[in-house]
Amino acid sequence: MDAKYISHIELHEVAHSFVMNEEEVLLFNDLNLLLSRGSAYAITGPSGAGKSSLLMLMSGLEQPSQGRVSASFEGQHTGMQDVREHIGFIFQQFHLLPELSALANVALPLKLRGVKDAEAKAKSWLAKVGLGHRLTHKPKQLSGGEQQRVAIARALVFEPGFIFADEPTGNLDAKSAADVADILFSCCKENGAGLVLVTHSDALAARAEHVFRLANGACHVEK
C-alpha cells in the first residue's frame, strides 16, 4: 500500500467514554470530523477533556465507544488498522532511544522497513531539521529542542500520510518551542502529510488550519 493514496481520515458519529469508580464518564459525543491530508489540525481544551483520547481514536490506536473511524484509501473507505503503517507519531517526551545516535534514531524506521539507503535518507532529514552537524550525538548530548527535532525527522523519514503529535512543544522553552513548531509545520507541509496535534498552547494551535476545542463533552470547531 502506498501512503500517497491515503487522502482522508473520517470520524463518523463518534462517542467516547470510560468507566471510573463504576461511573461512566463521557468525553465527547456525536463527533463528525474529516481530516484531510496536507492540512494541519490542532486539538485544544482543558486537562481531562479527552484531547489525547481523541488523538488515539483519530490515529486508530483505540476504538471509539460508539461510531466509526475510517480512512479513505484509493477512494475507498477502509479501517484504520489497514493504514497503520502510514501513520507517524511525535511525543511530548521525545522518546528517542537513548543508546542510539541521532542518525541511528532517525534511520530506525527505515532500517526496519528494509530500506536500502536508510542512513543517507536519515542524514538528509537531519539536515532538513537543522541537525546535520549533530549526526553522531546521543540524545543525552542534545537539548530538549534538538531532541524534538530528531523526533520530528524520525516521524517523517518514512513519509507517512499523517503525523499525530501529542504536546510536541510541551517540554520546551518558548524559543525552542517556536523553532520546533516552525520545523514541524514546514516539514509536514513539504512532505504533504496531514498533521494533527494536541496542545495547550494557543500560539501553536493558531498555526494550524483547523482547531478543535474539547470542553464539557463537546467538540467545537473553532477554525
Place this chain on the structure above:
Amino acid sequence: MLRNNLALAWHFFTQERTQAHYRYLRWTQALLMVFIVTLSQTSHTIQAYLADNLANLLGADIVLSQQSALNDSQTSALDALTQKRAITKSVITTLTHNGQWQRAQLKAVGHHYPMQGELLTANALNDTGRVTLSGPENGEIWLEARLLAGLGLNVGDTLILAGTPLIVTKVLLHEPDRLMEGHNVDMRAMVSLSQLEMLNFSSELLTHRYLFEASNSQIKQVLAWQKTHLPAAQVFHKTGAHPLALFWKRTENFLGLTSIILFFMAAIAIEKLTHIHIQKEQYFTAVCMSLGASKYAGLQVSLCKWALNMLFLMPPVLAFSAGCHWLLVDWLSSTFTAISWHWNMGLGISSLLSITLIFLLFQAPVWIGLKHSSVTQLVNNTQGKVSYGVTLICAIAVMAVVAMSYSDNGLLTTMVLAALLISIVMIIAISWGALTVAEKATKRLSGLFPFVMFMMKQRLVNKSTQILGVGLCAFLLLFTLMLMKDLGDTLSAYQREQNGNLLVTQATAEQMQDVKQWAENHGAEVRQQKPFTYAKLIRVNGQHLSDYATQPSESMSTMAREIRLHWTDDVPANNRVVSGAWWQQPDADWQQISVEQEVMLDLGLDVGDTLTFYIGQHAVDFTISASHVYRAGGGSITFWVQMPVAVLDHISAPHYSMASIELADTQFGLLNELWQRHPTLRMVSLQEMTARFDDTLAMVTQVISGFSILIILLSVIVILATIHAVEGTEKKKNSIIMSFGFSKTTCLQLNLIEWLVTGAVAATGAIAGTYIAGLLIYQSQFSLPYQPDFLWLAGTLLLIMASVTAVGTMASRKSLNSSIRELMTEQ
C-alpha cells in the same frame, strides 16, 4: 529516630515484597541458602554417623594394621602398653567353585577374636543371625551370603581353596571390626589363623591386624610408640577420626567448591537487579533529603529493609532445607546403613549467618551507591547508577570467600576457577566479536535481522552481561551433563582400546610367569606389564606425614596408605615430565624420584624436596628430581611415584607386576585354572570394572542431576532478572517501533531473533568453555583423554538456543505488551 526508620522500613518492606525484582532477588537468595544449609547439615550428619560408627565398629580400642607381622620385641612392647590383644590376617583371594569365581577378602581370626562387639553368623542362607563367640575351626570356612550365592554354594558344601578342601559351616553376617575395611565392597570369607597357615599363602600378600583393648591414656602411649617404631603402620583408634571422615570432608569440599559457580550466577542475577534496586533506593533517599532528612536516614531504612527480608527468608529456608536434608539422608541410607536424619540447629543458624554475610557483600554496591543520592537528582529527573567497579570487587570478594572456605585440592580449585575464567573471557569475546562482525556486515542492509544486530551492538554492555549469564548457565549445565555422559563413554572406550579387557592388578613374579604362560597357551595377548613394590610415605622433608599435611585431599588420603612404587630408567610412554629432570645417571645417585604433578600440588611439594618412604621394613630417603603427568596413548597403567631401577640394589622388598591382557569372551571361563593355582592373584575383568564403575556412575548421576536442577533454576532466575532489569526500556523500544506503524507481530519477531542470537552466542561460548574445561579437568582429575562427541555438542547447541529463545520470549511477553498510548501518557 531508629524506631521511626524501622517502622518506615517495615512499611516499605511489606509494600515492596510482592514486586518482581524483590521476588527474583528472594528466589536467588533462598536457592543458595537452601543449597549451603542442606550441604552443611548433610555433611554434619555423615560425620556424626561416622564418629558413632567408629566407636561401635572398630571391634577394639585401637587397631594397628600393616603388611608384615610384628616381631617378638614389638609384640612385647605393645602388650606392655595395652590390656589385651587379638590378631587377624587377611588376604585378597579369588574363590572358585564349579566353574564360578568370586573375588573375596579372606580373613583369618584367632582365639581371642572377637575382642569387642558381636560376631554374627547364621546356619543357612535365610536363617536369622545369632551371636557367635569365636571364629571358625580348622577345616571350616564361613562365607557371606553374596559369596555363597555367587559361587552357587550352600552351608555344608565343600570348597577347594589352594588345593585344600574346606567345609562351609556358617553364613557370615557381621564382623565387629568391619570398619577396618573402610568403604570397600569386597565379599567376605573367614577361616581360622591356623587354617590360613596351612594354606601356605606367601606372607608378603597378607595384611596383619592387631586389635588391642586399651584405655585412652594407653592409646596415646601406643600412638607415640608407633610413630617411632612402626611409622608405616596404619592406626585407627576410638579417640581418632573415622577412615572415611576425610573422604566425606573432601566430598563436601568439592560440592562447596562447585558452589562458586552458583554464587557467580547469583552475582549476575543480583547485579542486574541491583540496577533497579539502586534507582528505587536513591529516589527514596533523595525524597527524604528534600524533606529535610539526612542521607543517613535513607541508608538506615535500606539496611533495615534488607535485614527484614533476610529475617523473613530464614524460616522457610530452614524448613525447606530440613526437607531436602531428609531426602538426602534417605538416599544415603543405601550407602550408610542405619544413618538417621538429625538436625543441628546451631549449625543451621551459623550457615545462614555466613551466607547472610555473603549477601551483605552482594548488596554493598546499593548502599555505597546511596552516597550519590541528592535532591538535584529529583530536579534533573536523572537515574541512579551503580559502579561496575564496586560490583565487580564485591563479586570477586564473595568468590574468594567461597573458594577459601571449601578449597582442599589446589589443582581442582585452580582448574574450576580457570575453566570458569576462560569461559567468561570466551563468552565476552564471542559476544563482542560476533555482534561487532554481524553489525558491520549488515550495516548497509535493512530489515529485521540487521536491525536486531544493530540494536544488540548498541546495547553491547547490557547484552554481554545477559549473554554471560545465560552462557555460564549453559556452560555449567553442559559441563555437568557432559561429564556424566562422557565419563562413562570415554572410560569404557578407552579401556577397550588401550588396556585389554583384563587387568592384573597384583601378581608376584611366579604368578606373572604363570599368567604369561597361560596367555601364550590360550593365544591371549599381554599388552602391558609394569613392575612395582609397595611403599608408604612416612615423612616429607623430615616432617611426619600427619603433621605435614592437615587438609584432606585425594592425594593425601591415598598417601596415607601404602602406594605402588614403579621403577624405570626411561620416562614411560604414557608419561610426560612437566618439571625437573628425569634421572640420567641413576647408578651414581639412586635416591631420586618422580612424583605425579597433582600429588605435588596437593601436598605442596617442589622439585628438590625429600620424601621418606618405608619400603620393606626400611626407611629410604628420596629427593624429588622430576614431576610427571599422564599422557594418553601409551597404555593406561601409570604410577604416582616412580624411581630409578638402581634403587633395587639398595632395598629389599617383594616385587609385583601390573599387567593388562586382551581376552576373547570365551576365554574368561578359563581363568579358573589360574585362580585355582594362585588364589591370591589379583585380576579384574573389564566387565567387573564396568559394573563397579556403573554403580559409582549411578551415584554421581544422581548427585549431578540434583545439581543440574539447581543450575536450571538459577539459569531461569538469571534470564528473568536480566529481562526484568531492561523491561522498562524494552517496553519503550517496542512502543516506539509500533509508533513507526509496525504491529506487535513485528516486535515479537524482533524479540525472537534477539533471543535466538543471544542463545546462539551464549551456547557457542558455553560449548567452547566446556571444551576447554574438558581438556583441563578430564586430564588432570580423571586421567582420561577428552574425546568430545561433536554431534552431541551440536545437538546441545540447538537445544540451548531453543530453550533460551523459548524462556526468553515467554519472559519478555510483558515488554511485548506495550502500546503507543503509554508513550503519550508518560510524563
